Amino acid sequence: MGSAIALGLRRANPESSILAIEPDAVRRASIINGGITAIEILPNPIASEVLFLATTPQDFSSFLEINPHIKKYKGIIISVMAGTCISELTDRLNCSQVFRAMPNLACAENEGVTIVLAAASVTQSNSKKVKNLLSGLGLLLFIQNEKLMHSATALVGGGPAYLSFFAAALYEYAISSGFEKASALLITAQLMSGTSRLLKLAQDDPIKLCERVMTPGGTTQQAVNIFEKNQIKKTIIDGLKTACARSATLGRST
Numbered sequence: 001m002g003s004a005i006a007l008g009l010r011r012a013n014p015e016s017s018i019l020a021i022e023p024d025a026v027r028r029a030s031i032i033n034g035g036i037t038a039i040e041i042l043p044n045p046i047a048s049e050v051l052f053l054a055t056t057p058q059d060f061s062s063f064l065e066i067n068p069h070i071k072k073y074k075g076i077i078i079s080v081m082a083g084t085c086i087s088e089l090t091d092r093l094n095c096s097q098v099f100r101a102m103p104n105l106a107c108a109e110n111e112g113v114t115i116v117l118a119a120a121s122v123t124q125s126n127s128k129k130v131k132n133l134l135s136g137l138g139l140l141l142f143i144q145n146e147k148l149m150h151s152a153t154a155l156v157g158g159g160p161a162y163l164s165f166f167a168a169a170l171y172e173y174a175i176s177s178g179f180e181k182a183s184a185l186l187i188t189a190q191l192m193s194g195t196s197r198l199l200k201l202a203q204d205d206p207i208k209l210c211e212r213v214m215t216p217g218g219t220t221q222q223a224v225n226i227f228e229k230n231q232i233k234k235t236i237i238d239g240l241k242t243a244c245a246r247s248a249t250l251g252r253s254t
């Protein structure tokens with residue numbers, strides 16, 4: 001996720017100075033290959049105006065052990081770690097200018113969604129700075145109810161995975177029907193982006209678009225009948241609820 005943010009920030013503002021910290025040599029080489037400067041360890045002192053934290057929540061403790069100097073940092077910290085709540089972040093980072101964000105991988109293309117929550121202690125000017133910075137990554141929404149961050153993690157952070165999962169079914173069907181792999185991929189991607197455009201234009205419950213495609217007595221209704229019989233919608237909602245619950249267990253408290 002960290003490199004998607006770096007790529008998105010650079011795309012939004014090519015003049016910005018971005019330094020990625022990546023201890024893994026293979027990953028670091030791939031980041032450098034993508035045109036982003038990357039080094040192995042967090043410099044001491046930290047000179048950046050904004051610091052993104054994108055380790056896994058499970059690695060947060062070891063990150064703090066390796067980088068105790070982060071507690072002297074006086075800039076802005078934006079954590080994208082699932083589950084880790086604002087009070088844990090401000091306490092363990094010894095920093096008042098902390099934001100908790102839940103982005104997704106489409107940030108790399110400035111087509112992401114990012115949900116943000118600010119610590120009560122952040123200044124208005126830092127809040128404005130973060131708003132300007134993150135709005136370059138796509139749709140940006142500030143929230144105040146921290147409990148929603150778990151649902152945001154399931155929905156927004158995980159969103160591209162569920163849509164790709166559905167796309168994988170379309171892709172596999174296309175190939176099994178005899179389309180070349182390249183055509184299957186083009187068709188699938190265009191189906192997703194074309195449908196997304198229609199949904200944005202309609203500004204209505206997505207099921208309405210589904211109904212518009214189902215010509216009475218036609219073909220699509222047959223497919224949707226099978227989805228309904230197998231409770232596909234309920235299965236997806238159950239999956240997101242489980243992801244949301246997992247986010248809650250990843251943090252110490254919220």
Ligand SMILES: NC(=O)C1=CN([C@@H]2O[C@H](COP(=O)(O)OP(=O)(O)OC[C@H]3O[C@@H](n4cnc5c(N)ncnc54)[C@H](O)[C@@H]3O)[C@@H](O)[C@H]2O)C=CC1
Nearest residue numbers: 001021024054055056057059063080081082103104105157
């Ligand atoms: N993958 C996604 O689409 C999203 C992920 N997130 C959050 O982003 C974070 C990262 O997730 P992923 O990118 O999927 O995991 P990942 O495992 O691919 O990336 C974690 C990175 O942290 C690095 N790392 C480990 N220890 C470090 C240290 N001490 N200093 C600097 N870097 C260190 C690892 O080398 C690795 O490159 C998680 O907290 C996750 O909850 C949030 C939204 C979406």
Ligand SMILES: O=C(O)[C@@H]1CCC=N1
Nearest residue numbers: 082153154156157158
């Ligand atoms: O799967 C995860 O835990 C992270 C958070 C949301 C998306 N990826």
